[in-house]
Amino acid sequence: MSTQTPPRSSWLKPALIGAALVAIAAIGYSSLASSTPAPDVTFIDIKGQKISSQSLRGKVFMVNFWATSCATCVKEMPQMVETYNKFKGQGMEFVAVAMKYDAPNYVLNYAETNRLPFTVALDSGGDIAKAFGDVTLTPTTFLIDKNGKIIKRYVGEPDFPALHKLLEKTIAG
Template sequence: MRTRLWFAGAAVAAVICVGGLAFASVTVGSAAPALVVPELDGQTFDLSAQRGKVVIVNFWATWCPPCRKEMPALDAFYRRYHGNGLEMIGVSADRPHDRSDVIKVMQSLSYPAAMLDDAKVNDFGPPNELPVTFVVDSGGVLRAEFTPDQTPVTEKSLTDTVLPLLPQTSATHASLKPGTLQ
């Protein structure tokens, strides 16, 4: 009996360590982790297939007030720059039985979403805080991580971080002023 308990404990510890290592490998400046997840509309989002585009990956939940607060800025930014090589996925950390709540929230937003529990591959690991937003450049390199306590997602933080990565002229960058996303 003790042997079974020891093995069970060791197995749990191994899972926790692997999960921790997966999240620890998410480092700005390194290759973006793999992410393959079915979107709510049935299409598959594969981060590695987005090479050539800048991608925003936002982990959020319906019950998270800071998550909901930043969603309008994310949506406005996506609407404005989607045609310029920007892709985005909102990955909900809600439980599977809350899928209808996630769908309801996403109905007012234009960017695609998915459920974290549905991920086929998630080398980002489980988020240790919500919201957390990553910016991946067109070469597949992680360029930024936004969290409310470090660098919150705002119109300005998105503009400053993402616009230089998009294939636009420098005149377009210089002419954009905060408050002009919509």
């Protein structure tokens, strides 16, 4: 009794079809993951002004969850300021959301002392952090495109050169 190996064509075609389906599924998943809509929230800045995420539609914007007690947040803030200053002329907006446990007077003092040029909002009830997927780790930053879709989430300090390239591409697109 001899055992013959099946001809290559009998297993090659199903293998290629399977590989193609896996690739299509991966592409579908990544495009789905990169098009999560940003939640509809209203930010209340340190001056008491309300800014809705709806009002930011049509612009690329970043939402940065931070705290004055977070060493990484404080370390990255000058680079966030540089990023904002570099791209604000191209229509980018930026909202720094202080976590609910951050004392409002600390946030106000930090924002004034460091002359933060962008919107600094308080999340006193934690509702904004909840709406963005229950953010608990700081810093966490979301990059949102002109259509209101989250295209990138950074937990920890972003790779700023890569962030700048992504901002250039997103603003141009």
